[in-house]
Amino acid sequence: MENIILHNISKDFGTFRAVDGVNLTIKSGELFSFLGPSGCGKTTLLRMIAGFETPTEGSIYLGDKNISDLPPYKREVNTIFQNYSLFPHMTVFDNVAFGLKIKKRPKTEIKDRVHEMLKLVKMEDQANKYPDQISGGQKQRIAIARALINKPRVLLLDEPLAALDLKLRQHMLIELMDIHDAVGITFIYVTHDQGEAMSISDRLAVMNQGKIVQEGPPDDIYERPTSIFSAYFIGETNLITGDVYKVYDDYLELHCPDGTGKMLKLDSSFHKPVSEGTRITLSLRPEKIAISRFKPRPQDDINIIKGQIEDILYLGSHTQYIVRVGKLKFRVFSQHKRVYFDDKALDWEEEVWLFWHDTDTWLIEDNPLDILTDAELDDNGNLQRYVKRSKV
Amino acid sequence: MLSSREVLQEKKKNLSSWLLSLPSMIWLAFFFLVPYLIVVFYSFLTQDIYDVKFEFSLDAYRQIFTNGYLQPFFLSFKLAIYTVVICLLLGFPVAYYMARANDKLKNTLLILIIIPFWTNLIIRIFSWRIFLSYSGVLNGVLMKLGLISQPIEILRTNLAVILVMVYVYLPYMILPLYSVLEKLDFTLLNAAMDLGANEIKSFFLITLPLAIEGIFAGSLLVFIPALGAYLIPQLVGNQQSLYIGQVITYKVKNIPRNWPMASALSLTLLFMVAIMLLIIYAIYRHHLAKRSS
Numbered sequence: 001m002e003n004i005i006l007h008n009i010s011k012d013f014g015t016f017r018a019v020d021g022v023n024l025t026i027k028s029g030e031l032f033s034f035l036g037p038s039g040c041g042k043t044t045l046l047r048m049i050a051g052f053e054t055p056t057e058g059s060i061y062l063g064d065k066n067i068s069d070l071p072p073y074k075r076e077v078n079t080i081f082q083n084y085s086l087f088p089h090m091t092v093f094d095n096v097a098f099g100l101k102i103k104k105r106p107k108t109e110i111k112d113r114v115h116e117m118l119k120l121v122k123m124e125d126q127a128n129k130y131p132d133q134i135s136g137g138q139k140q141r142i143a144i145a146r147a148l149i150n151k152p153r154v155l156l157l158d159e160p161l162a163a164l165d166l167k168l169r170q171h172m173l174i175e176l177m178d179i180h181d182a183v184g185i186t187f188i189y190v191t192h193d194q195g196e197a198m199s200i201s202d203r204l205a206v207m208n209q210g211k212i213v214q215e216g217p218p219d220d221i222y223e224r225p226t227s228i229f230s231a232y233f234i235g236e237t238n239l240i241t242g243d244v245y246k247v248y249d250d251y252l253e254l255h256c257p258d259g260t261g262k263m264l265k266l267d268s269s270f271h272k273p274v275s276e277g278t279r280i281t282l283s284l285r286p287e288k289i290a291i292s293r294f295k296p297r298p299q300d301d302i303n304i305i306k307g308q309i310e311d312i313l314y315l316g317s318h319t320q321y322i323v324r325v326g327k328l329k330f331r332v333f334s335q336h337k338r339v340y341f342d343d344k345a346l347d348w349e350e351e352v353w354l355f356w357h358d359t360d361t362w363l364i365e366d367n368p369l370d371i372l373t374d375a376e377l378d379d380n381g382n383l384q385r386y387v388k389r390s391k392v
Numbered sequence: 393m394l395s396s397r398e399v400l401q402e403k404k405k406n407l408s409s410w411l412l413s414l415p416s417m418i419w420l421a422f423f424f425l426v427p428y429l430i431v432v433f434y435s436f437l438t439q440d441i442y443d444v445k446f447e448f449s450l451d452a453y454r455q456i457f458t459n460g461y462l463q464p465f466f467l468s469f470k471l472a473i474y475t476v477v478i479c480l481l482l483g484f485p486v487a488y489y490m491a492r493a494n495d496k497l498k499n500t501l502l503i504l505i506i507i508p509f510w511t512n513l514i515i516r517i518f519s520w521r522i523f524l525s526y527s528g529v530l531n532g533v534l535m536k537l538g539l540i541s542q543p544i545e546i547l548r549t550n551l552a553v554i555l556v557m558v559y560v561y562l563p564y565m566i567l568p569l570y571s572v573l574e575k576l577d578f579t580l581l582n583a584a585m586d587l588g589a590n591e592i593k594s595f596f597l598i599t600l601p602l603a604i605e606g607i608f609a610g611s612l613l614v615f616i617p618a619l620g621a622y623l624i625p626q627l628v629g630n631q632q633s634l635y636i637g638q639v640i641t642y643k644v645k646n647i648p649r650n651w652p653m654a655s656a657l658s659l660t661l662l663f664m665v666a667i668m669l670l671i672i673y674a675i676y677r678h679h680l681a682k683r684s685s
Contacts (some may be wrong), residue, residue: 052582085583089601098597099587284551358507 003028003186004049004061004154009058011044018044019055020210026188026203031180033189035197037082037206039234042190045207046156049188050079062153078147079156083163084139086131092118092142093127099150117145120182121175123264137168144179154186160391161196183274198222206230222285228364231283238330240361244276254282274363281364287333288360291321293346295353304355309348321346323354334388435655441486443649452656461639461657465664468636471550471625472618475557476611479565483610487569488599491576502570505563513560518625520556521547524628548630556624565610572606573599603670608672616665636661 004026011019019041026032034042041318047053049060051072059068067075078099086095094101096117100110102336118124134142140160147155160176161169177200180187191197197204198218205215206229214221214230225231228239242254274280290296298303307325314337321332332354337345346352438449455461508516517547523529531543546552576599584594595644601606622637629635632643636657643654 050582050586052585071590072582073532073588073590077586079583079586081579081583083577083579085577085579087580087583087598098584098589102588146587 002026002061003030004188005061006045006049007058007059009045009048009059010057011041011048012056015181018211019048022058022210022212024205024212024215026186028065028186029184031177031187031189031200031202033191033192033197033201035194035203035204035234036213038192040207041210042192042207043158046079046158046188046190049154050077050156051075064222076150076153077156078150078154079158080140080143080147080153080160084131084143086139086142086146088131090130091127092123092129092131092134094146095131095142098146103150111210113149114145117149120148120179121145136164137172140164140172141175144176148179148183152185154188155183157187157189159191160189161191161193169196176200197233208233224362225283225364228281228283231362231364236286237329238286238289239364240284240328241279242282244274244278244280247274247276249252252278269311273311283362283364284330284356284360286320286331287318289330289332289354289356291323291332291334291346292353292355293342296355301358301360302355304353305360306351306353309346309350309352312346312348321352323352325354431655431658434549434651435659437652438577439650439652442648449652452650452652453660455653456656456660464634464636464639465660468619468621468661471553471557471621471635472615474554475561475618476565476614478554478558479562480607480611483562483565483569484603487566487573487606490566490570491573506564508563514627515622516560517556517624520552520559521628524552524555547628550629550633552628553621553625553635556628557618557621560624561614564613564617568609568613569603569606570622572603572609576602608676612669612672615668619665620661 002025004024006022006024009019010017022041022045027390034045036042043075044053048055051067051070051074055068057292059066061067062076067077087098090098093114097110100113105113115124118127123138123141123145126142127139131139131142143160157176161172164172173196176187182345189197201218203215203217204221206213206221207228214226221230222234225234231237231239240254245253245255247253279305295306296302298304305325307323307330308323309321310329311322313320313322318333318335319337321334323330323332324364434444434452435452436448438445438447438451464616469628486501486505490498493501525531526543526545526547528547530546531540534540535543580598580602581594584598620637621635622641625635625638626641629638639655640657640661643650643657
């Protein structure tokens, strides 16, 4: 069942188009995230659903009702604000009771419901405190209780964990998921933190410059990015630009413009068909690449290339190697510092073999020439940094 | 327990802060406290035909409650309350608008509010006299609009007093209101509306309670001088309804001078203000105590 439908939504602030033609359907009970860098329009989109902004174009449906022009207090939607926005002059109890008091519910009902909500967020013993007497995590819980007491059909969360420290953030993330399971309503979550969005969402939309770049389940977006932007924004990746040299039945070969005529294989059945001679961009996640000082046994569906370690960054849970292959640089994540066979760690300047399965090289469907300016590719055609250029 | 060294440091600190405050203490003692003690002293003296006799008497205080002096007190009280209420009603929207305006507009508006202070108060009151007079601008406009057929008496009425009082004291209301509203987190209003409160309810449940300190401060800044107002009633009011400030002045200005009476009236006024302040302070303390419990 659809819960929220955004139909061709645009929002202009003066001459600046904050949201640009967004179409989206969010299912009932879903935990949906908007993910994007600051200024990408995700918060504006959320504020339009809440009713604090009216769309310049398009309409918003809640169920089958067009709510585009309703004021916030007439929408069955509640919001968790970024800084919680608890009323400082009211106790925790009164904050949570606010929605019901406005509706003039009987005192006994208010009391029962507030306690029920405080129990849900594990704050029963703090009812008489004021917001400035409780911690950030506790404020967060009260904000959730206050928003949920009205039994909204949709809960909007605007970067709700941004103000918390890392450990608490991870903890609250799990609690948010538990609360979502307990109340069963739609959650719409806005964040710039890809880790948060990936771990919490059923589906998410990656946004950039007011547009939805890609939409889908987290693993889909991570494994199969449809644009350089989503490949780059979510997780880390190696972007390789090259020319298609030959297309075989089950794989194709790519020549990287590094002068060495390096050939890469990718599973052609896995991607949309490309023709020989076209320039394409590949995304290869660093953790998909295996690294070893011993050459693996050649196989048809494995890419094997030789390189030299240029840098080693030890990160605790894994080690990041920067490996130079010809004029290309690969980032490789490896959990174990020591090579499996001889139990010795890899060293700087060491010659190593990189290998990965051909299904792990993902062809980005976006035509890279459309959106990359020459300036961002260095002399060797390596991608230096990603900058979106508007299509002409 | 503090070590002897810490005690010594503490003493030193106390001594230096005491020394720093000494000049202003001396100033206040000589030029504020001593004159006030003289007022207290005079209020308990006996009035002779032409001057005071240095004999203890409670006559002055007795007369306040018997000789119709309560009327000017009442009138001043009424004027002060009207002024506060009107200033609050007019000042709040202005302060609110200023608080939400962008920085450039904020500064412009602040300057506009402060500019009148650059002109002498008496000059400003006299221009109000011209404005309100029988053949003045206000009467002219009202006649042009056809609201009145002949000029009406506005100057020398209590209405004129209130008008000018509001004009003079409005900035004292706006500035403290502005300073609290400027700190108000306006996303709280979004939160209230999100939870089902319309604009009016959000105002009364969120904005007003959070602006309460500014409302108290502004009201006191207007109320206290308005209670003792002399200049404005004297220049735009009439002689039938005298405010307490005028009565006190007449007691020392007109022959025979009645120093004990003037002193007693002043102290009674001070006493009333003090009681009001204590009540407000008690309410405020109660409010704070409720929060910290």
